Amino acid sequence: MLDIQGLHATVGGTEILKGVDLRVAAGETHAIMGPNGSGKSTLAYVLAGRPGYEVTQGTVTFDGKDMLAMPVEERARAGLFLSFQSPIEIPGVRLDHFLRAGYNETRKAAGEAEFDVLKFDRLIKEKVGVVNMDYAFTKRFVNQGFSGGERKRNEVLQMAVLEPKLAILDEVDSGLDVDALREVAEGINSLRSPDRALILVTHYQRVLSYVVPDRVHVLAGGRFVAEGGKELALEIESRGYDGLVGGTGASG
Amino acid sequence: MATSTGTTQEARYLAAFDALPNGRRAEPAWLGGLRAAAIARFRVLGFPVARRGNEYWKYTDIGSIARREFIEEPANSAAVGNIPKGVSLVNLNDATGPLIEAAKAHLGAHASFEAESFTALNTALFDDAVLIHVAEGMNVGKVLHIALISTESTVAHPRILIVAEPGSRVSIALSHHGAPGSGYFTNVVTEVAVGEGASVSLYRFQRERPGSFHVATTAATVQRDARFESVTLDAGGGLVRHNLNVTLAEPGASCQINGAYVTDGDQHLDNHTLIEHASADTSSAELYKGVVDGRSHAVFMGRVVIPEDAQRTETHQSNKTLLLSSDAKVSSQPMLEIYADDVTATHGSAVGQMDPEALFYFKSRGLGEDLARSLLVHGFIDEVVSAITDDDVRRRAEDLIDSALAYGSGRET
Numbered sequence: 001m002l003d004i005q006g007l008h009a010t011v012g013g014t015e016i017l018k019g020v021d022l023r024v025a026a027g028e029t030h031a032i033m034g035p036n037g038s039g040k041s042t043l044a045y046v047l048a049g050r051p052g053y054e055v056t057q058g059t060v061t062f063d064g065k066d067m068l069a070m071p072v073e074e075r076a077r078a079g080l081f082l083s084f085q086s087p088i089e090i091p092g093v094r095l096d097h098f099l100r101a102g103y104n105e106t107r108k109a110a111g112e113a114e115f116d117v118l119k120f121d122r123l124i125k126e127k128v129g130v131v132n133m134d135y136a137f138t139k140r141f142v143n144q145g146f147s148g149g150e151r152k153r154n155e156v157l158q159m160a161v162l163e164p165k166l167a168i169l170d171e172v173d174s175g176l177d178v179d180a181l182r183e184v185a186e187g188i189n190s191l192r193s194p195d196r197a198l199i200l201v202t203h204y205q206r207v208l209s210y211v212v213p214d215r216v217h218v219l220a221g222g223r224f225v226a227e228g229g230k231e232l233a234l235e236i237e238s239r240g241y242d243g244l245v246g247g248t249g250a251s252g
Numbered sequence: 253m254a255t256s257t258g259t260t261q262e263a264r265y266l267a268a269f270d271a272l273p274n275g276r277r278a279e280p281a282w283l284g285g286l287r288a289a290a291i292a293r294f295r296v297l298g299f300p301v302a303r304r305g306n307e308y309w310k311y312t313d314i315g316s317i318a319r320r321e322f323i324e325e326p327a328n329s330a331a332v333g334n335i336p337k338g339v340s341l342v343n344l345n346d347a348t349g350p351l352i353e354a355a356k357a358h359l360g361a362h363a364s365f366e367a368e369s370f371t372a373l374n375t376a377l378f379d380d381a382v383l384i385h386v387a388e389g390m391n392v393g394k395v396l397h398i399a400l401i402s403t404e405s406t407v408a409h410p411r412i413l414i415v416a417e418p419g420s421r422v423s424i425a426l427s428h429h430g431a432p433g434s435g436y437f438t439n440v441v442t443e444v445a446v447g448e449g450a451s452v453s454l455y456r457f458q459r460e461r462p463g464s465f466h467v468a469t470t471a472a473t474v475q476r477d478a479r480f481e482s483v484t485l486d487a488g489g490g491l492v493r494h495n496l497n498v499t500l501a502e503p504g505a506s507c508q509i510n511g512a513y514v515t516d517g518d519q520h521l522d523n524h525t526l527i528e529h530a531s532a533d534t535s536s537a538e539l540y541k542g543v544v545d546g547r548s549h550a551v552f553m554g555r556v557v558i559p560e561d562a563q564r565t566e567t568h569q570s571n572k573t574l575l576l577s578s579d580a581k582v583s584s585q586p587m588l589e590i591y592a593d594d595v596t597a598t599h600g601s602a603v604g605q606m607d608p609e610a611l612f613y614f615k616s617r618g619l620g621e622d623l624a625r626s627l628l629v630h631g632f633i634d635e636v637v638s639a640i641t642d643d644d645v646r647r648r649a650e651d652l653i654d655s656a657l658a659y660g661s662g663r664e665t
Contacts, residue, residue, distance in 0.1 A: 048616050051608060072615040073624075082616050088609050092631025092638075101627060102617030109618070141631070158617060 001026045001197050002166055007058035009046045015056070016042040018222035024166065027194040031208055031233060032201045034219035035241040040201045041085060043219070044170045048082040049075055063165065076102070077109035079165030083155040083172055089143035095154065096124055096138040099161055106162060127160040131187040148175025149184075156187045167191070168199045173207035185210030205237040218244065261318040262298050266291065268324055269376050279345075282356055290365050290375035297369045311551040311583045312493055312522040317465045322407035322437050326379035329400045329410060338390030339422070344381035344413075354385055354415045362443040363471035368495070370467045374441040378411035384424065388417040388447075395423040395455075395642055400440065402464070404433030410440040414454070418447040418475075424454050425645055428468075430461035434490070437465040444472035446480050448502075453481040455645050457652055460489035462517065468494040477504035483640055484540075485649055486513035486521055487656035493522040500527070500534035511540035512636035512649075514656035515548035515580070522551040527567065529558045532592075535566040541636050543629055543657065545576040554599070555587040562592045569599040574632050576606065629657055 002024040009017040016039045024030050034040045046053045047060065049072040060067040067075060090098070103123075104114040115123065128135045131153040143151050152172060159167050169188065173181050188211050192198065200211060208216070208230065216233050218226040218241070226232065226244060236244055269291045279287075300306065302313040335341045344355055359381065365372035386392060400410050416422055430436060438460065446452045452472070460466045466489040474480045480498060498507045507527065515521050527536045536556065544550045552571045573582045586599040606628060614624035633653055640646040 050612055072612065073618055073620050076616055076618040084613065084616075088607075088613055090610050090613070090628070090631060092634035093627050098614065098619075098627060099617070101623055102614070102619050105620060105623065106618040162617065 001063060003059075003061040005059045007043075007046070007060065008056045009042060010054050010056055011042060011052060016222055017046065020058070020219075020222070020224065022217065022224070024197045024199060026165070026197055028215065029192065029198040029200065029211065029213045031213035031216045032199060032219055033203070033205075033216060033233060033236060036203065038219045039222045040203075040219055041170055044082055044168045044199075044201050047168060048072065048080065073105065074109075076162075077106045081159050081162055081164035081167040083152075083159060083167065083169040085170040085174065087143050087151045087155055089141070089146070091141050091144050093142050094138075095140060095142050096120070098142050099124070099138070099158060102158075103161055124161065127157055130160040130190055131156045132183045133157050149177065149180040152176055152184055153180070153187075156184055156191075160187065160191060165195065166197045166199070168201065170201045171203065172200065173202065173204070181207065182210060205233040208233045262294065264321065265373055265377070266295060280352070280356070283359070286360050287376045290360075290372045293365050294369055294372035294376060297367070297372060299369055308524070311549070311553075312491075312520065314467070314491070314493070316491060317437055317467070320435075320437070320465075323405050324377075325403065325406035325408050327400065327408040327410035327440075328402065329382055329398055331382075331396065331398055333394075333397060335396070336392050336394055338387045338420075339392055339396065340383070340385040341396065342383050344383050344411075347383055351383060351385055355381070355383055355413060358415050358443060358445045359413055360443075362445060362473050362499075363441050363469050363497075368469065370439050371441055371469050374409040374411060374439050374469070378409040378441070381411035381413055384412070384414045384422075386416045386420040386422045386450075389419040390417075390422075391420065392422040395425050395645055397425045397427070399427050399429065400438070401429050401431060402436040402438050402460070403431045405435050407437040407439065410438065412440070412442040414442070414444045414452060416444075416446050416450040416452045419449045420447065421451045422453070423642060423645070424452070425457060425648070426454070427457035428460055428466065428488075430464050432461075434461045434463035436461070438467070440466075440468045442468070442470045444470070444480065446472060446474045446478040446505075448475045449477045450475070451479045451481075453642075454483070455640070455649070456482070456484045456494075457648065458484070458486045458488055458492065458494075459652060459655075460492070462488070463490040464488075465490060466492045468492075469497070470494070471497045471499075472507070473499045473501050474505040474507060476502035479505075480507040480509075482507070482509040483636070483649070484509075484511040484513075484523065485652055486511070486515075486523070487652050489519065489521070491520045493524070495524045495526070497526040498528070498536070500529050500531060500536065502531045503533035505531065506535045508537045510538070510636050510639060511542075512633050512653060513540070513542040513550060514633070514653060515542065515544050515550050516546040516656075517548060518546070519548040520551075521548070522553075524551075524553045524555075526555045527557070529556070529562040529565045529567065532561060532563045532565065534562065536568070538569040539636060539639075540571045541633050542573045542582070543576065543633055544573055544580045544582055547577070547579045549581040549583070551583045552601075553585045553587065556589065556597070556599075558588075558590045558592050558595055558597075560591040563594040565592060565594075566596040567599075568597070571601045572632075573603045574606070574629065575603055576629075626657065630654075
């Protein structure tokens with residue numbers, strides 16, 4: 001589904017990704033771990049197409065298509081979803097209005113009929129249950145006055161509505177207490193399917209106890225330096241990144 | 253202010269006044285006296301000139317209005333719908349008994365022409381005034397709609413007087429339109445007397461034709477424990493100036509004055525507000541938001557005066573602008589003149605551009621550039637529109653802003 005080869009990327013002229021290779025197949029869940037500044041979030045943003053993140057070398061193929069040639073919204077409509085680490089608040093725009101717009105654009109791109117307000121309302125009422133989110137939040141402005149945990153639930157709600165083929169979840173557990181983490185993780189697990197791939201980007205192992213990955217990759221200094229099964233995450237937890245990678249990536 | 257010596261610009265209007273039939277339509281003597289004083293004042297003031305030192309007009313050059321020859325025409329106004337009980341809506345010429353007494357007491361008492369050329373002109377030349385009188389204690393459940401329509405190449409001086417007697421409540425929507433064609437000039441003056449314990453909401457829908465000239469003066473006096481609300485929506489016109497002056501005359505008086513505006517192309521829009529806390533224990537709040545595109549220029553000047561004895565006053569002011577084009581211009585100037593010491597005051601002015609983070613967030617959910625921008629722009633201005641409590645007025649406000657934004661993005665011509 002996703003094939004990254006030799007990916008180099010710069011932000012503000014500084015090279016952050018220095019040759020990343022990754023293959024993710026449908027149905028798989030991958031974890032990308034790494035110390036602060038290793039390039040984890042940069043990788044997530046490059047895949048989503050964030051402006052200012054410039055790919056200087058390499059290729060990214062998504063469902064057989066050259067993803068780097070696609071504008072942000074086309075990547076989303078093709079089935080890519082990024083759960084933001086710190087989703088911003090947007091006063092004046094109601095969550096349900098915004099989400100229906102994105103949902104309908106995606107349906108239009110797929111040649112499907114758009115959902116009217118009532119039909120979409122039924123859909124969203126069903127989906128709020130996935131992350132145990134209060135339906136009333138969908139009538140509020142996007143993330144305005146939402147706590148950190150509510151923002152994360154909102155991201156997963158959006159994922160549940162948009163039903164992407166590939167979801168990249170950037171630090172999805174940050175700001176969540178244990179109970180909230182369990183609920184959000186249950187939501188994510190309920191969205192796992194043989195047609196869908198997940199990439200969890202995380203500093204800590206914690207979330208991986210709830211959403212158990214098939215593969216774990218360790219990014220340091222803009223490259224993958226270790227790869228293994230779910231047990232690799234536990235090893236990082238006990239030995240730290242320094243112990244594992246000899247301190248190569250813990251700077252910056 | 254410049255005098256009219258050596259120019260013919262003022263002379264046109266002075267001649268228009270002289271050409272009026274003596275004792276026009278058997279006007280009462282007090283009105284004739286008011287008009288004579290007004291034209292005399294205009295003769296002294298002349299048209300304002302945008303130049304250094306003239307703070308009040310420094311961003312707005314009305315030379316294109318002064319130089320132009322318009323056809324004098326009576327103001328064309330229409331009340332829409334039925335008039336509810338307890339409300340009198342009459343032309344001044346038809347007013348009798350207590351209504352003429354109310355007019356005599358209030359006309360010219362709120363909108364002073366002492367320093368205002370356009371108000372002087374309006375007072376001297378208005379053909380007839382619309383008088384809205386709300387009886388004491390009357391709660392008018394529905395919104396009164398007044399439409400003002402101008403026609404090509406004409407000048408009109410619509411005059412509106414709203415008198416809300418003590419304890420009454422009323423909401424009035426004034427809408428400004430133009431018949432097809434442009435190049436007309438509307439010089440409207442609206443006076444509002446908010447009696448003790450009364451509440452007046454005034455909604456101004458400005459959708460003048462492109463290339464037209466529009467100068468509006470709205471002056472309200474708010475008595476004890478009374479409230480004045482104003483929502484000004486500017487979505488049209490070529491050169492537009494709106495002076496909104498509120499006097500909080502007695503303790504307990506308060507006002508909320510909001511504005512939303514959308515400018516594009518070569519439009520010039522100038523919102524001047526003045527809130528005078530003429531008494532202790534008064535409060536005011538003000539929120540103006542604008543979306544400024546093309547080569548347009550949007551001006552906001554918000555003056556608040558709190559004299560020494562106006563203690564325990566509260567004032568909050570905010571002007572936020574979304575600047576969508578590098579060729580567009582925003583001038584925003586809060587002016588707080590506070591002489592009392594027991595005052596709570598806040599003010600803020602911010603000019604921002606489309607937030608790239610927000611744009612990216614929306615696109616990452618599948619929204620295209622146009623749709624994402626449109627939602628964000630609407631969201632920006634929503635704060636003003638969604639605060640309108642009357643459902644029907646709010647929907648009309650949404651429609652007005654929508655149409656202006658659609659026009660701005662080139663989807664409609």
